Amino acid sequence: xxxxxxxxxxxxxxxxxxxxxxxxxxxxxxxxxxxxxxxxxxxxxxxxxxxxxxxxxxxxxxxxxxxxxxxxxxxxxxxxxxxxxxxxxxxxxxxxxxxxxx
Numbered sequence: 001x002x003x004x005x006x007x008x009x010x011x012x013x014x015x016x017x018x019x020x021x022x023x024x025x026x027x028x029x030x031x032x033x034x035x036x037x038x039x040x041x042x043x044x045x046x047x048x049x050x051x052x053x054x055x056x057x058x059x060x061x062x063x064x065x066x067x068x069x070x071x072x073x074x075x076x077x078x079x080x081x082x083x084x085x086x087x088x089x090x091x092x093x094x095x096x097x098x099x100x101x102x
Contacts (some may be wrong), residue, residue, distance in 0.1 A: 013061040013069050015088065023061050023071055025054050032059065032071065032084070050084055052096055 010024040020037040032050040037043070050071075059073040068086035075082055081099040086092070 009058050011059050011061045011071075013063070015063055015069060016067050021061070021069060023059050025057055025059065025073075030054050030057075032073070050093060052082075 008024045010022045013021045018039040022035045026033055030053055032052050034048050036045045054073055057073045059071050061069055061071050064070040066088050068088035071084045073082055080101050083097050085094045
């Protein structure tokens with residue numbers, strides 16, 4: 001899978017059907033990144049940036065009601081709870097959603 005991820009803790013999520021995603025925050029560019037595994041071939045995608053600026057944060061990942069993934073994390077300048085949601089039918093991800101709080 002490659003990359004240079006010192007001091008970062010990856011989060012691994014499994015969706016129905018056996019596909020895996022590895023989600024982590026970058027070091028040099030503290031955006032949210034992911035790798036996805038194709039359940040049919042077992043091949044891993046390249047690094048995919050989901051954007052943002054989340055230095056020093058570790059995300060949490062869960063399967064959402066439509067069997068896609070939801071990624072949760074706390075912001076830095078705005079210490080609210082944020083999330084990205086995946087729509088399994090399309091594979092598309094939402095933009096960052098601010099859930100509020102501090």
